[in-house]
Amino acid sequence: MSHQDETHQSGAPTNTLVSITNCVHASASDTSSDTPTNCVYTSASQSFDDETAAKREARQRRYELQRTAATLLRDVPHPRGREWRTVRCLLHFSGEAVAVRYSPSIARASFAGACVCGSVWVCPVCSARICELRRIEIAAAHTVHAAAGGSALFVTLTTPHDISDELSALLGNRRKGGLRGLAGAMKRFRNDRQVKKLVESLGRVGFIRATEITRGANGWHPHFHELWLTDCPQDDRIRVHATEVLLNVWKRVSVMSGLDEPNARGVDLRWSWDASEYLSKIGHEQTWGSARELASAATKRGRKTSRNAWQLLRAAGDGDRDAAEAFSEFAQATLGQRQLVWARGLKAALAIEDRTDEELARHVDEDSFVMSVIPANRWRALLRLPYEWRAQVLDVAENGGPHAVSDFLDLLEVNPSQAREFVRILLEV
């Protein structure tokens, strides 16, 4: 087998290979104490498809970006004079050890017991988890509403902006009166008589609002994506009329709030047959898979392409000082802002539990079980290595099971380069 030849050439010990082979082949019938016998880890007989490889790479990138975020934030003044929680995300644990949990239904491993920062804005690791669970909540709301015969509108609200605009000024600071910037515009918009009348005529039972922020050639572009759950026919005449009414109000309230007047594209309304278009906008617009490509393309094209926070972070990690500065400004301006807002009472009406971002970041998949326990000294040893090693522990858990995790951590302590080889072989077989 080619991987064996490569192992010997690279000097990895034979017993490493034996243990890899053992754990991979034994995993499906593993009957060790706390491991359910019906659990089947991805094994040598199953080929990895592109999706699995893409997910693994995306996770690796999230940890790399988390390191960049933590490094940058150490030097960014916190608006409340504290240390940024993301700097310490995953560094401490609440109990005696950190556990690797495994969820057979989705074939995924995750850490439990480590303290997380729960920031949907600046922590790539927490944000991915939070957004994933928020998407499930939104999809559930849309499905329940549609099953009851309801309709839904996808509403996008944007305003013009300039390279000189500060992000915090565009967003508006609610602590200082809250009537400036987008916060002010949104408050006026929501309370506007014409909007209220329209909302009533559409039979709107609730809404979900996401705030998204990108940065392009014209500076910061914060905007809103709303999902309106309505009770009227999905008639295009209704949509055109509603767009007209909302655009007039949006123009007026934007100017009243110190923003430039939106153009004809300031309000965009579409009937939402399924929630996928809306869901694709949650969590910084672009998918993880294309983030790196978009970021590098944007740099090549003189930053004409709009970038999200993760793309800025990626560029900052590659040495782009402007991107680093922009990310720092982003972190300060978004602190304390909610990324997703549900209309009051909507979650309760749909029997969806109301959970904070931090609760979601700590959420444990219901069918998961403790696959491995990482003792404190091993966890500390892992933390001394580059962040991406944390992702590799999870890769090992998913592909080799508990014995592989323990072998990997043993190796990691004595010889990280052999541990790297261990992972490479495990993922290749």
Ligand SMILES: [Zn+2]
């Ligand atoms: Zn975090």
